[in-house]
Amino acid sequence: MAKYSTGSGGGSAGGSCELCGAAGDTQTAEVAGATLDLCADCAQNHGESDQGPSGSDSPDDQERKRRAAQNTAKMQDSQSVDGSHWEDGADYDADQLPYLVSDYGSRVTEARQAEGLQTGELATELDLTEDDVLAVEQGRAVQANVKGSTIAAIEKFLDIELADSR
Template identity: 55%
Template sequence: MAKYSTGGSSGGASDSCELCGAEDRDLRTATVAGAKLDVCGECARHAEDDDDRGQDDDEQERRREAARNTAKLNDARKGNPEHWEQGGTDYDDDPLPYLVKNYGDRLEEARQEAGLQTAELAGELGVDEADVLAVEQGRATRAGVGGALITALEERLNVQLAEDT
């Protein structure tokens, strides 16, 4: 039976695993569930070793790098970000209308009924496929899609995406 040591009164080192109680095994110190224990090789697999933390760090760094790469791609696609700082946005020139509930689902259904892929539809309208996808995914506002695209989609697919005002 496991003995789960709390540093008992013996004060000395034991020859048994503090996790499973196995005796006469090579023991190593490992952190298990936040406690430093002398454990056997089999129980060491439950440890929160530095190697495990290193893997977490590697995973975090991989995710950070992926986010940086995505940001670079978005910047390259949209151009120099200084443009937005100097020239501002063109929301006033092409405002996004109020969109109906589930506008993305409506657009996707209408596009599929027309037998078009997103790339084909974008090509016909002369816009980026990413903008058409943003509308289908319900991200038109966050993606900075203009009202002209909404109007073009409505006309091409005979679907209502904007509320009547």
């Protein structure tokens, strides 16, 4: 059983106000997101229930304001992320396929052949599937959902540039 009676007018032992400590009947009220047992005075002064004298801040209004504030914060977040997203962006962004140069497929094929490797051998070297390598060489990286990290591994291993970020 809860320490405090949560129903209004329980009237059994009575409680004490969690803000001012006054003994007597308490009522639950939301204060800054916490549910507290308050005396009538504190509930009126601090509570976010509809007992306030103003009556202008209905729960609906508060919810709307809160959401508006969250939306604003989100927009600011994504803007700041966009500014420097490649280095310290979210994890799932880091593996996105970069914008690739138009002839990335043939660049990979030529560089691989220059190394004397088959597609399967290159895949093994990079711990990729041969399908990934073939998809890249055939210019199907986007359609085949090849990961950004796969492109990066191929670039690094073959010492070529495939991302067209410049």
